[in-house]
Amino acid sequence: MANSKYEYVKKFERENYLLPDTYVVIRVDGKGFHKFSKFYNFDKPNDLKALEVMNTAAYNLMNQFGDIVMAYGDSDEYSFLLKRSSEVYQRREAKWVSLFASSFTAYYLMEFSKQFDLQSKMVPIFDARAVVYPNPQVVQDYFRWRQVDCHINNLYNTTFWKLVESGMTNQEAENRLIGTLSADKNELLFKMGINYNNEPEIFKKGTIFVREPREDKKRKQVVNKYHIDLIKDDFWHSREGLLQ
Amino acid sequence: MANSKYEYVKKFERENYLLPDTYVVIRVDGKGFHKFSKFYNFDKPNDLKALEVMNTAAYNLMNQFGDIVMAYGDSDEYSFLLKRSSEVYQRREAKWVSLFASSFTAYYLMEFSKQFDLQSKMVPIFDARAVVYPNPQVVQDYFRWRQVDCHINNLYNTTFWKLVESGMTNQEAENRLIGTLSADKNELLFKMGINYNNEPEIFKKGTIFVREPREDKKRKQVVNKYHIDLIKDDFWHSREGLLQ
Amino acid sequence: MANSKYEYVKKFERENYLLPDTYVVIRVDGKGFHKFSKFYNFDKPNDLKALEVMNTAAYNLMNQFGDIVMAYGDSDEYSFLLKRSSEVYQRREAKWVSLFASSFTAYYLMEFSKQFDLQSKMVPIFDARAVVYPNPQVVQDYFRWRQVDCHINNLYNTTFWKLVESGMTNQEAENRLIGTLSADKNELLFKMGINYNNEPEIFKKGTIFVREPREDKKRKQVVNKYHIDLIKDDFWHSREGLLQ
Amino acid sequence: MANSKYEYVKKFERENYLLPDTYVVIRVDGKGFHKFSKFYNFDKPNDLKALEVMNTAAYNLMNQFGDIVMAYGDSDEYSFLLKRSSEVYQRREAKWVSLFASSFTAYYLMEFSKQFDLQSKMVPIFDARAVVYPNPQVVQDYFRWRQVDCHINNLYNTTFWKLVESGMTNQEAENRLIGTLSADKNELLFKMGINYNNEPEIFKKGTIFVREPREDKKRKQVVNKYHIDLIKDDFWHSREGLLQ
Numbered sequence: 001m002a003n004s005k006y007e008y009v010k011k012f013e014r015e016n017y018l019l020p021d022t023y024v025v026i027r028v029d030g031k032g033f034h035k036f037s038k039f040y041n042f043d044k045p046n047d048l049k050a051l052e053v054m055n056t057a058a059y060n061l062m063n064q065f066g067d068i069v070m071a072y073g074d075s076d077e078y079s080f081l082l083k084r085s086s087e088v089y090q091r092r093e094a095k096w097v098s099l100f101a102s103s104f105t106a107y108y109l110m111e112f113s114k115q116f117d118l119q120s121k122m123v124p125i126f127d128a129r130a131v132v133y134p135n136p137q138v139v140q141d142y143f144r145w146r147q148v149d150c151h152i153n154n155l156y157n158t159t160f161w162k163l164v165e166s167g168m169t170n171q172e173a174e175n176r177l178i179g180t181l182s183a184d185k186n187e188l189l190f191k192m193g194i195n196y197n198n199e200p201e202i203f204k205k206g207t208i209f210v211r212e213p214r215e216d217k218k219r220k221q222v223v224n225k226y227h228i229d230l231i232k233d234d235f236w237h238s239r240e241g242l243l244q
Numbered sequence: 245m246a247n248s249k250y251e252y253v254k255k256f257e258r259e260n261y262l263l264p265d266t267y268v269v270i271r272v273d274g275k276g277f278h279k280f281s282k283f284y285n286f287d288k289p290n291d292l293k294a295l296e297v298m299n300t301a302a303y304n305l306m307n308q309f310g311d312i313v314m315a316y317g318d319s320d321e322y323s324f325l326l327k328r329s330s331e332v333y334q335r336r337e338a339k340w341v342s343l344f345a346s347s348f349t350a351y352y353l354m355e356f357s358k359q360f361d362l363q364s365k366m367v368p369i370f371d372a373r374a375v376v377y378p379n380p381q382v383v384q385d386y387f388r389w390r391q392v393d394c395h396i397n398n399l400y401n402t403t404f405w406k407l408v409e410s411g412m413t414n415q416e417a418e419n420r421l422i423g424t425l426s427a428d429k430n431e432l433l434f435k436m437g438i439n440y441n442n443e444p445e446i447f448k449k450g451t452i453f454v455r456e457p458r459e460d461k462k463r464k465q466v467v468n469k470y471h472i473d474l475i476k477d478d479f480w481h482s483r484e485g486l487l488q
Numbered sequence: 489m490a491n492s493k494y495e496y497v498k499k500f501e502r503e504n505y506l507l508p509d510t511y512v513v514i515r516v517d518g519k520g521f522h523k524f525s526k527f528y529n530f531d532k533p534n535d536l537k538a539l540e541v542m543n544t545a546a547y548n549l550m551n552q553f554g555d556i557v558m559a560y561g562d563s564d565e566y567s568f569l570l571k572r573s574s575e576v577y578q579r580r581e582a583k584w585v586s587l588f589a590s591s592f593t594a595y596y597l598m599e600f601s602k603q604f605d606l607q608s609k610m611v612p613i614f615d616a617r618a619v620v621y622p623n624p625q626v627v628q629d630y631f632r633w634r635q636v637d638c639h640i641n642n643l644y645n646t647t648f649w650k651l652v653e654s655g656m657t658n659q660e661a662e663n664r665l666i667g668t669l670s671a672d673k674n675e676l677l678f679k680m681g682i683n684y685n686n687e688p689e690i691f692k693k694g695t696i697f698v699r700e701p702r703e704d705k706k707r708k709q710v711v712n713k714y715h716i717d718l719i720k721d722d723f724w725h726s727r728e729g730l731l732q
Numbered sequence: 733m734a735n736s737k738y739e740y741v742k743k744f745e746r747e748n749y750l751l752p753d754t755y756v757v758i759r760v761d762g763k764g765f766h767k768f769s770k771f772y773n774f775d776k777p778n779d780l781k782a783l784e785v786m787n788t789a790a791y792n793l794m795n796q797f798g799d800i801v802m803a804y805g806d807s808d809e810y811s812f813l814l815k816r817s818s819e820v821y822q823r824r825e826a827k828w829v830s831l832f833a834s835s836f837t838a839y840y841l842m843e844f845s846k847q848f849d850l851q852s853k854m855v856p857i858f859d860a861r862a863v864v865y866p867n868p869q870v871v872q873d874y875f876r877w878r879q880v881d882c883h884i885n886n887l888y889n890t891t892f893w894k895l896v897e898s899g900m901t902n903q904e905a906e907n908r909l910i911g912t913l914s915a916d917k918n919e920l921l922f923k924m925g926i927n928y929n930n931e932p933e934i935f936k937k938g939t940i941f942v943r944e945p946r947e948d949k950k951r952k953q954v955v956n957k958y959h960i961d962l963i964k965d966d967f968w969h970s971r972e973g974l975l976q
Contacts, residue, residue: 009375105349500864
C-alpha cells in the first residue's frame with residue numbers, strides 16, 4: 001500500500017530465477033545437530049523416534065508443496081525434488097530456499113515437541129540450498145549419492161557404537177576403524193554378533209517419499225513411503241513418470 | 245565422510261557470495277499471515293501480544309548471530325542489518341537466507357506457543373530475502389522506507405477498524421477511505437474520539453533493536469529496544485558506529 | 489608476478505560458471521548495424537557480400553574454438569552452440585561472452601576491410617550473450633526460432649524494398665504492409681514479378697555451419713556450410729551426434 | 733518483428749544487472765599477447781608504438797562511452813571505471829563486458845594496422861570482465877593495485893632484458909633475478925649503466941586517462957592523459973569529483 005520517496009531502495013533487490021525446465025533439488029540440513037542430538041539424548045547410532053520426526057516434517061512439507069514429487073532423507077538432512085515444470089514463485093531461489101527451511105523447521109518443531117521434551121534453549125534449526133540438475137541422469141545420481149552416503153555413514157556408525165558398547169573408548173573405536181573397508185566393518189560387526197544385513201532398512205537405506213498415482217484410482221495421487229534401494233535402475237525404471 | 249562415484253553431482257552446486265564490504269539486509273516475512281492472524285483471532289488493527297512474539301523472535305535471532313547490528317520490525321516482517329565486514333558463512337546468500345528463515349520460525353514458534361494456543365494445522369512460516377546495499381545512505385533509506393510503510397499502514401488500519409467498530413461493513417469502510425490523505429484519516433479518527441498521536445508508539449513506529457555499547461561498561465555490548473523515529477537524521481547521527 | 493597489499497581488491501571479483509552438462513548458445517549481435525549498413529551502402533534488402541563477411545567471421549571463430557559444434561547466422565547476428573561437455577575456461581560466462589564478441593569483431597573487421605572500403609569513423613561492433621539450454625528439445629527450438637525469424641524478416645524486407653523500388657516512399661511501403669500475412673506478401677511479390685520461392689536460399693534460410701565427420705575419413709572433422717531448413721526434424725535426425 | 737511458437741526459448745535468458753550506485757571497473761585483457769608480441773616483433777621490454785596503440789584504443793572507447801570517467805592501462809590490459817550512477821544498458825553485465833571487448837578490439841585493430849604490418853593469421857583478441865566496487869576506498873586501491881603491478885613487472889622486465897642484452901641467456905637472466913628485491917634490481921641496473929628513475933614515465937607508471945572539466949571552460953569536459961603516480965593520495969585528492 002505504502003508509497004514513499006524511499007521506495008527507490010527496492011531497485012537494489014536481485015532475484016535468481018532457477019533455470020526453467022530443469023530438475024531442482026532442495027536439500028534441508030540440520031544446523032549443529034551433533035550438539036542437538038546430544039542435548040536430547042538421541043539413541044546411538046540411530047534414534048528411530050528422531051528419524052520419524054524428520055520423516056513427519058518431510059511428509060508435511062510434501063503436502064504443503066504439491067510440486068515436490070519425491071524426497072529422500074537420512075540422519076539430519078532431507079532432499080526434495082521439484083517437478084521439472086514447476087513455476088511456483090517463478091522459481092525464485094531465495095523464496096524456495098527460505099520457505100523450505102522455515103516450513104521444515106516448523107513441522108519438525110511441532111512433531112518434536114510431541115516426541116521429546118522440547119526446551120527453549122535448544123531449538124532445531126535447518127539451512128537449505130537449491131541445486132539445478134539439467135537431466136534425469138544427474139538427478140538419479142544425486143539421490144544415489146545421498147543413499148550411498150547414508151549407507152557408508154550408517155555402517156561406520158553402527159560399528160563404531162558397537163565397539164564402544166563392547167568397552168572401547170570413543171578414541172579407541174575411532175582408531176580401530178581407521179583404514180577399514182566395508183568388508184572389514186561387516187566382519188567386525190559379525191564377530192560382535194551383528195549381521196549388518198539384518199539391521200533395519202530405515203537405518204541402512206534412509207527414507208524415500210514418492211508422490212505417485214493411487215493403485216485403485218489412477219487419477220488420485222498419494223505420497224508413499226519406502227526404505228528401499230534407489231541405486232539400482234529398478235527404482236527408476238518402475239517410476240518413469242517421476243522424471244518426465 | 246562418504247566418497248562415491250556419484251559425488252560428481254556436487255559440481256552442479258552454485259553459490260552466490262554477497263559482495264564484500266557492503267551492508268546486507270535480510271528481511272523475514274510472514275507467509276499467509278492474513279489467514280494466520282484470523283485463525284488465531286489477533287486483535288485488530290494491532291495485536292500487542294502477537295507483535296511481542298515477533299519482537300522476541302527477532303531478539304533471539306540477534307543473540308544467535310552476533311553480526312546483526314540492528315533490526316527493525318512491524319506487522320509480520322522483520323529486517324536485520326548485518327555489519328559491513330561480516331564474513332559469517334563466507335557471505336553465502338542461500339545459507340544466510342535459509343538460516344534466518346529457519347531460526348526466526350523456530351524462535352517465533354517457541355514464543356507463540358507460550359502466548360497462544362498453537363495448533364498443528366496452522367503453523368507460522370516465514371520467507372526471507374537478502375539485499376545488498378553499497379553505502380550508508382541507502383541503508384538508512386531502506387529503514388526509513390520500512391518505517392514510513394509501518395506508519396501508512398497503521399494509520400489506514402486504525403481508521404479502517406475504527407470505522408468498522410462504529411458500525412460500517414468492511415466494504416463500506418474501504419470505500420470511505422479511498423482517496424483519503426493522511427490528514428483526512430487523522431481528522432476522521434479525531435471525530436471518532438481518537439487522537440492518532442496518542443496511539444502506542446509500538447504501533448506507529450514499529451520496533452527497533454540496536455546492538456550498542458552498554459552505558460556503564462564501554463567494552464560490553466547490549467541489544468536495546470526502541471519505538472522511536474528513525475526517519476529523521478537524529479537516530480543515525482547519534483549512532484555513528486552503526487554503519488561504519 | 490606482482491604481489492601487493494592492494495591485491496585484496498581481487499576478492500570483489502565474481503564469476504558465473506554456466507551450469508555443467510547443458511547446451512550453451514552464444515549469440516553475437518551487430519551494434520547499430522542499421523546505421524552501419526547505410527554508411528557502407530549495403531544492398532537492400534540483402535547484401536550478399538556483407539553476409540559472406542559475417543559467414544567468414546563465424547567460420548574463423550569455429551576454427552578458433554573447437555568446442556563450437558554448430559552455428560547459425562543471418563542479417564547481423566550469429567548464434568554458436570557449444571558442445572554440452574565443454575569445459576573451456578571452466579565455463580566462465582564473462583570469459584566466453586567477451587572472447588566471442590572480441591574474436592568475431594576481429595575476424596569480421598579483417599574480412600570486411602578486404603570487401604569494403606573500411607573507414608575509421610565507422611567500425612563494426614558486436615555484443616554477445618550466453619544462454620543455457622538444458623535439453624536437446626529447447627536447443628533445437630532455439631535454432632528454429634532464429635530461422636523462423638530470418639524467414640519472417642526476409643519476406644517482409646524483400647516485399648518492402650520491392651514496393652519502394654516500384655515507386656512507393658518508405659512510409660507508403662510500410663503502411664501498405666501493416667497487417668499483411670505471409671500469404672499476402674507472397675502474392676504482392678508475385679504481382680511485382682517475383683516468386684519468393686526462387687529467392688536465394690542464403691536469404692531465406694540463413695547460413696548454418698556444422699562441425700561433422702568428413703565423409704571419407706570418419707576420424708577427421710570438417711566444418712560444413714548449409715543454407716537449408718532446420719525447422720523440420722530431418723535436419724536434426726540426420727545429425728544425431730550434434731546434441732549428444 | 734518475428735513472433736513464433738518457438739519464442740518461448742527466450743525465457744531461458746538470464747541477465748545479471750550489476751548492483752546500482754556502485755563503482756564498476758571493466759578490465760580488458762589481451763589474449764595470448766606473449767605470442768602476439770613475438771609475432772609482431774615488439775621491442776623488449778616495452779614497445780612504445782604498441783603501447784600507444786593500446787592508448788589510442790582506450791581513448792576511442794572513452795569517447796564512445798561517455799560514462800567512462802577514468803581509465804588505466806599498461807602492457808596488454810586496460811581498466812575502465814564507469815561513473816557510479818551509470819545506467820547504460822541497465823547495467824547488464826554481459827552487454828557491458830561484450831561491448832567493451834568488441835569495441836576495444838575494433839579500435840585496437842584499426843590503429844594497429846596503421847602502425848604495424850597486420851596479418852590475418854594473427855589478429856588481436858581481448859577478453860573483458862566487470863568488477864563491482866562498493867566504495868571509493870576500494871576503487872582507489874584497485875587502481876593502486878594495477879599501478880604497483882605495472883611497476884613491479886616493468887622493473888623486472890627492464891632488468892631481465894638488460895641482462896640478456898649484456899650477454900646472458902634468458903634462462904641465466906631468470907635465474908639471476910630469482911629472489912631479488914626491488915633494491916637489488918635497481919642496483920643491478922645501475923651497474924649496467926641504467927638509472928631506473930630516468931626510464932620513461934609511461935613505462936614505469938602506465939597510462940591514465942581522466943575525463944575532467946576543461947581548464948578554460950568549466951562546462952566542457954575533456955579526456956586528459958597522464959603518466960603519473962596514482963598510489964599516493966594526491967592524485968585522488970585533486971580529483972574529488974571522480975568518485976562522487
